[in-house]
Amino acid sequence: MDCSEIREAFVSGAAVRSAEVEAHLRVCPHCRELFEHDAELGHSLAQESAFALPFQDDLFAALEADVAQETGLRAWLRSRPTRLRFATVVVSALLVIALGGALRARPDFAEYPAARLVLVLGVYLVGIVAAFGKELYLSARRGTLADHVGLLLGALGLPFLIAFAPATEASRHTGPEGALNCFLYGALLTVPTAALLWAFDRDNRPTMRTVCLSAVSLGLSANLVLELHCPSGNALHLLLGHASIGCGMARRMVRRAAREPRLGIDLCERSWAI
Amino acid sequence: MAAYISGEKAAFRELFQRYTPLLQRAMARDLRSPEEANDLVQQTFLHLHRSRNDFEPGRKLKPWIFTIALNLKREYFRRSKRRHETSLDDERTAEPFEGPRGQERSDAARETARALAALPAEHREVIELHWFGGLSFPEVAEAVGSTVAAVKVRAHRGYVALRARLGDDSPNPDQLEVKPSTEGLH
Numbered sequence: 001m002d003c004s005e006i007r008e009a010f011v012s013g014a015a016v017r018s019a020e021v022e023a024h025l026r027v028c029p030h031c032r033e034l035f036e037h038d039a040e041l042g043h044s045l046a047q048e049s050a051f052a053l054p055f056q057d058d059l060f061a062a063l064e065a066d067v068a069q070e071t072g073l074r075a076w077l078r079s080r081p082t083r084l085r086f087a088t089v090v091v092s093a094l095l096v097i098a099l100g101g102a103l104r105a106r107p108d109f110a111e112y113p114a115a116r117l118v119l120v121l122g123v124y125l126v127g128i129v130a131a132f133g134k135e136l137y138l139s140a141r142r143g144t145l146a147d148h149v150g151l152l153l154g155a156l157g158l159p160f161l162i163a164f165a166p167a168t169e170a171s172r173h174t175g176p177e178g179a180l181n182c183f184l185y186g187a188l189l190t191v192p193t194a195a196l197l198w199a200f201d202r203d204n205r206p207t208m209r210t211v212c213l214s215a216v217s218l219g220l221s222a223n224l225v226l227e228l229h230c231p232s233g234n235a236l237h238l239l240l241g242h243a244s245i246g247c248g249m250a251r252r253m254v255r256r257a258a259r260e261p262r263l264g265i266d267l268c269e270r271s272w273a274i
Numbered sequence: 275m276a277a278y279i280s281g282e283k284a285a286f287r288e289l290f291q292r293y294t295p296l297l298q299r300a301m302a303r304d305l306r307s308p309e310e311a312n313d314l315v316q317q318t319f320l321h322l323h324r325s326r327n328d329f330e331p332g333r334k335l336k337p338w339i340f341t342i343a344l345n346l347k348r349e350y351f352r353r354s355k356r357r358h359e360t361s362l363d364d365e366r367t368a369e370p371f372e373g374p375r376g377q378e379r380s381d382a383a384r385e386t387a388r389a390l391a392a393l394p395a396e397h398r399e400v401i402e403l404h405w406f407g408g409l410s411f412p413e414v415a416e417a418v419g420s421t422v423a424a425v426k427v428r429a430h431r432g433y434v435a436l437r438a439r440l441g442d443d444s445p446n447p448d449q450l451e452v453k454p455s456t457e458g459l460h
Contacts, residue, residue, distance in 0.1 A: 004410040030430035044386040081327045140419025202324040
């Protein structure tokens, strides 16, 4: 006998302290509580659990109407299996990073230390993939922000750390100029992935969890591209032109998600593309 | 669920009939009106529809649906700035959800509902999922993203506080210092 069978016995009115029940109660402190004082608690919960609401045709009709509107490209995309959505977003982000890095590679790339390249790629890619995974896979979202604050701080802090460790000798002698160009280039390259994340999102409106994780993944993607693209080792340039992308995104997205919503099914999807 | 994925429309109605009462009970206790609860139930099924291709044959559907529903409920409270955990700790004043007109609870059931509503959210949640959602403790653990041992400890604390409230054999259940035993947590 287990706890569920004890519950079912109460609900069906057949809860008696048989030898089988006693055996379970000896090892189960919380089920013992149900039987205390003539099983008052068990009977009370059973009585409350019997309170059933009738099937509501109007509610089902409204749901059917909502489901009937689930047509078109976005409906098809968001209903793809999560493994496919995840793989598509990861591949897309990697392609954009590779393309963005290769098309306008930093002039001192030949001098870029291989060990640093491996370390930077590894750390960034782990963060990006982890953020995509957390965003797309279903899990119990208990703490929204609290659960992801470590990832968020790490993602926003990583570019700051890199800003104080120039990669090459040439990069040590650069100025802050061109920060805006880097910011625009990095932000522009996040657009395809951001659009995919939006298309794959199954919520009617992006949740705080979604926007935080999007800011993490997109901010890291942009900074990885810029690390491969920009030779600057100037701290001010890196902070203003590189690190600020993730911070700006996080701020903008959080503010957008925090707007007061209206309850109910809203199929008029609102774009939150940055 | 497998029938629904394969295209049987009647299967969706069957799912709705089977799980709506459980979801309504799980949703309604924290909300101020049946309409709010119904909206969240409706969103849960819409989310289920969007996620249907993620369902793996052989997997239990109930914890999955409840995970979706609880996420939606938490997001609703977060968005509406109604810190329900805090408000519960501050003693709720709202009456428990009563359902449609014409149905009445007994006084005892009403008292149970009130006592439940006054429990801390984390204790109440596992009790409601187990008793009213019909989830086993392993399923509750899956739905809330915790361990079986942890949800059993939470249930135990909730039961102790509930019994104190229902039996009125304690001056103030909020001040109870519960020391749950982990003996037999399985």
